[in-house]
Amino acid sequence: MNKRYNPFEIEAKWQKSWEENNNFATTNDEGKENFYCLEMFPYPSGKLHTGHLRNYTIGDVIARYKKANGFNVLHPMGWDSFGMPAENAALKNNSSARKWTLANIEAMKADLRIMGLSYDWDRELATCKDDYYRHQQAFFIDMYEKGLVYKKEAMVNWDPVDMTVLANEQVIDGKGWRSDAPVERKMMNQWFMNITKYADELNDDIKLLEDWPERVKHMQTNWIGKSKGLQFKFKVNGSSDVEELEVYTTRPDTLMGVTFASVASEHPIAKEIAKTDAKAADFIKECQELGTSAVDIETAEKKGYKTPYTIVHPITGEEFPIYIANFVLMAYGTGAVMAVPAHDERDNDFAKKYDIAIKQVIEGEDPYGAAGKLINSAEFDGLEVAEAKKAVIAKIEGMGLGEGTTNYKLRDWGISRQRYWGTPIPFVECESCGTVPVKKEDLPVKLPDEIDITVKGNPLASDAEFVNTTCPNCGAAAKRTTDTMDTFMDSSWYFLRYTCPHSENVLDLEEVKKWMPVDTYIGGIEHAILHLLYSRFITKALRDCGYTPAELVEPFKRLITQGMVIAPSFQDSKGDYINPVDVAEEDGKPVHKETGEVLKVNRMEKMSKSKNNGVDPAILFEQYGADAVRTAIIFIAPVEKDLEWTENALEGCWRFMGRFWNLVHSTEIDLSNEKVYAIDELDTKEEKALKRIIHKTIKRVTDDLDKFQLNTIVAAIMELSNALAKVKVTDSDKMQALYAEGVKTAVQLFNPVAPHITEELWTDMGNTTSLTATDWPQAQEAALEDDEITLVVQVNGKLKAKLQVSASIAKDEAEKVALEAVVKDTEGKEIKKVIYVPGRLVNVVAV
C-alpha cells in the first residue's frame, strides 16, 4: 500500500462519517456503566482560542477512552451565551445582541467540528434560549418561595452618565469604562441568593471532594472563610442615642487586653457622631473616598478618629475610647472591632500611633501567636489560650452579653444586573401587592429579541411592551422587574440540564439520577472559586427544592484544572506587541518578518489579546490538521501544568503523524494477519521483546489514562511506534504477525488523542467497523513479565555492577552472584548487611 498522509481529506471525511452515523449519541445500554464527561462550556465570543483547544482536547480524550472501555458516555456541549460582550458588540455594530450571539455560536460550532470532538450535539443547549432559561426562572421562583432568594438594598457602582450599574471590573481608576465619568456609590434594591444559608454545608462538603485538586479546595475554604469566635456587646458611654456596640472577635481569650474599640466609617455609630461632629464627618468622607482597589488598600495609611464615645469593659468596668478607623470593614463581622494592641499587629501599630495603652495578657515571646498562658487577666490567669477562649465565651454568655458564634467571609450572592442580555428575573412589581412572582404557567418571561440598546440605562426598562403587564395576583396594571440575572446563575445548573435537555420540566429526576454527579469536569483554574462554588450551591438548593435526588450532594466528582497556555510575547521598539505569526528567527534572535527589526522577547505568560501572543487555532488546523494539533496539546505538558506553546513541538507531532501513517502505508508486511501469538509461543529474544513492548504499552497507556496523565500516553505510543518501525518484511513470520498485532494495538491506543488518522488506518488495515465501536485492547498478563532482569549491585548505595539474571532468581542466588560481582569493592571490608530488593537490586553494606 502506498497512500500519502493527507489530514485535511481524512479529517473532513471522518467528521462527516461520525455525524452521519451518529456515533457519539449518548447510549443507554443496560449493563453498561454510565460516565459523564464534561468540559466547561464556552462563552460564544465567536472565536476558539488555545485555552478552549486544550480544554476540549483533554475532555475528548477521556470521553473516547471511556467509550472504548464500554461505558455509556454522556459528553455534551453548549453555550454560556448571555452576558455583556453581546451588548457591547450590538452597540458597536449597531446590530442585535441576539443575532451576534447566534452567529457566534454557529461559527464556534464549526471550529469545534474541525477539532473532531465526540460530542452528542443532540444535547446542545444555549443559556440565551428560552427553552433553557424558562426553567431557570421556574426554579428561581421556587427558591424565592423557600426564602433562598430575596431583595435588599445594596451598594452598587453607578455610572451617572450612562445611567447604569457597573460591575467592579468595569470601574477603572474610579471611572466608568465607557463614559469615563467618576463612578458613584449608590444604594439600590437588588436581588440576592441566600448562599450564606449553605455556608456550613458548602464548607463541610469540601471534604467529600476527594478527586479535586487540593488548591481548589483550599481556595473554596478560604473564600467561605469560616471562623469561630465570640460576638458580644459593649455598653457605650457618651451618647444618648447609642447604648451598645456589638463586636465580633476570634480571640475572646484576649478580652482582658482590650484597650480601645474601632468601628468602620459606615458604622451607625460613626454616622451618629458625624451628625454633630464636623471633624468626624470629614474623616468619614475621607475614608469613603479612599479607593477600593488592591493598590489603594496596600498603600493607604492606617488612620483613626477618636470619638467622644467610650466602651465599658464588661468585666473590669473600665472605659476605653471608640475610634473610627479606615481599615475596619463594615462587611465583615459587625463592622466593629475590640482592639487588643498587645496581641494584634494592626491594633498594635494603631495604638502606638495614637498613643493608646497596650496591655499584655498572654505570656510568651510571640505576642501575635495563639499559644501560652494568660496573665493580667484576673480570673482567667493561668489558663491556656484554648481554655481561655472557652472560659471567656462562657462568662460573656453567662452575663447575657453575647454568645460564641461562627462567622463567614462568604456574602450573599447579588445576582441583579441592570442589563438587557440576561435571564429576566420573573417578577412583577404591583402597587398594591408588592413584589409578586410570575405564575409558573406564564413562563418564560421572554426577553425581547430585538431592543433599542442605545438608550441610557437598562434597555429593558425602556421597552414598554416588556415592562407593562398585569399583576399575577390582583390583575391590576403592573410593571415587570427589569433586572436580569448574573450569568453565573446560567452556568450553575447547565450540567444538570444536559442530562435531560429536552425535558418539559426543569429537570427529569430519573435522568439526573442516572448521570449525576459529573464524573470528570475539566476547565480552567480561573473558575476555581466562583463558578464552582455557585454550582455547588445551586445543586444543593435544587435538591432542597425537590428537583434533584436527595443523595446528590455535590455536582462534580472529579475536577481537572488544566494549566494555562502560555507563550512569550514580542515587542518592537515602539512597544507594540507583535504576534508570533509575524516573528521569524534569525541568528537565534527574533525579528519582525516584514521590517526585519530585532524584537524584544518578554517572559512566558498567558496568551492574551493585550499581549498579542496568542496563536489562532484555525491557522494551526489549516496547516497541520486536527490530529497533530490535538497530539501536541496533549503531549507538550501535563494537563494541570502551564503549557508552553511552541511551533517546534507541533512540528514534531506532525512528523510523528507521518511516521505513524507509514507503519501501515509503507510496509510490505501483511497487516491483515490476525494470528496472535502468546508470549510462550514465540521463539527468539527479539520476538519476545516486541511482544512485551506491545503489551506493556497497553498497560502503560491504560494506567496513565486512568490517572489523567495524558502527556505520557503519547510518549508511550511513540515508543511502541519506534519499536515497530524497526520490523522488516524479511523478519520471521512470527515477527511479522507481531507487527500486525502491534500496529493494530497502537492504532487503538492512539485513537482517543488522534481520532481521524487512527480511524483511517484502522479501515486501511481491513477493518470494517468504526474504531469508536471497538473495545479497548487488553494487556496479556504473561507478556508483561520479563524473563530476564538487570540486577543492580550496589556497595554502600553506590552503583558497582549490573548483572543480567533470570527474573525468577532466588534471593540466595541473587545475593551470591552480587557478592561475587563486587569482590574487588569489598576487599578487606567487613560485610555488615546485604539488602535485596526482588527484581531490582542488591545493596551490600560493607565497612
Next chain:
RNA sequence: GGGUGAGUAGUCCAAUUGGUAGAGACAAAGGACUUAAAAUCCUUCCAGUGAGGGUUCGAGUCCCUCCUCACCUACCA
C-alpha cells in the same frame, strides 16, 4: 502579609511512588539520500535533580531551613 503549587540535560518533559536519573519530543552537530534544497532516515552530544542540612543500606521522591518562579487571596478583627 497569608495560602497553594512548582523547580530534573540548551528547551519541553519522564522516572514502576524510597531502589540503575532518561522513556518521548524539541534544539544542536555529523552522516545517508538528492543536481540542490525541503522532507525523510541513521548516528552523536548534554544534567546528578534550585541551595544547604537531616532521616535511610539507599533520596529527584520523605522531613527541616533557605532561594527563585507561578497562581490564588488579602486591612477578615
